[in-house]
Amino acid sequence: MRAFVPLTRRFLVGSLAAAVLFLVTSRAEAQGIGFQGGVTVDPEQGFVGTHFETAELFQNFRFRPGIDGAFGGDFSLAALNIEFLYHFELGRSGWALYQGGGPAVIFLRRNDRTSTHGGSFATFGFAHENGFFTDFKLGGGSAPTLKFAVGYTVRKRSP
Numbered sequence: 497m498r499a500f501v502p503l504t505r506r507f508l509v510g511s512l513a514a515a516v517l518f519l520v521t522s523r524a525e526a527q528g529i530g531f532q533g534g535v536t537v538d539p540e541q542g543f544v545g546t547h548f549e550t551a552e553l554f555q556n557f558r559f560r561p562g563i564d565g566a567f568g569g570d571f572s573l574a575a576l577n578i579e580f581l582y583h584f585e586l587g588r589s590g591w592a593l594y595q596g597g598g599p600a601v602i603f604l605r606r607n608d609r610t611s612t613h614g615g616s617f618a619t620f621g622f623a624h625e626n627g628f629f630t631d632f633k634l635g636g637g638s639a640p641t642l643k644f645a646v647g648y649t650v651r652k653r654s655p
Contacts, residue, residue: 526551528627532564532647536640541568547577549649556583566640571606575639579619590625602638615639627651 533544547562558581566573581596597618604611615638621631627650633643 526651528649528651530562530627530629530647530649532562532629532645534643534645536566536643538641539566539569539571539573541566541573541640543567543573543575543643543645545575545645547579547647547649549651556585557581558583564643571604573605573640574603575615576601576603577617581619583623592623592625593621594623594631595620597633600635600637600639604638613638617643623649 528549530547530549531545532547533542535542543564543566545562545564547560550559552558560577560579560581562577562579564575564577566575577600578598579596580598581594583592583594585592595618597616600615600617602613602615604613615635617633617635617639619631619633621629623629627648628646629649630644630646632645633639635641635643
């Protein structure tokens with residue numbers, strides 16, 4: 497596993513400010529809360545997590561912050577993902593291809609000691625309008641090298 501890079505306070509404050517800004521400006525009718533699970537490579541672990549997805553901030557552009565907890569091996573890892581996604585509709589099928597990415601805050605716990613690190617990732621995936629999605633993330637910095645996930649986003653229905 498790669499060496500971990502310490503995370504600066506300025507990066508944390510900037511990331512949290514951006515998350516608050518985007519959450520405040522989104523419409524309520526298309527927001528959703530979701531759950532995902534999957535596996536990571538380097539380190540080899542299983543993970544589960546949850547996320548919040550905003551309505552479109554711009555045409556086909558969404559913000560999806562989330563948190564994942566990974567387990568396996570001799571340590572545990574939590575990742576706070578700050579994710580921006582752009583969706584490409586695939587005809588009238590109800591499916592969309594999406595891509596994006598963003599920074600990640602990584603919390604590593606080993607031998608009752610916790611450390612905080614920074615990373616980034618690129619996301620590629622497919623999502624159906626009913627909420628099902630599958631994606632993979634390529635990580636950089638202290639983020640896992642590869643994450644594969646399947647999940648479901650529960651969205652508020654328009655009246």
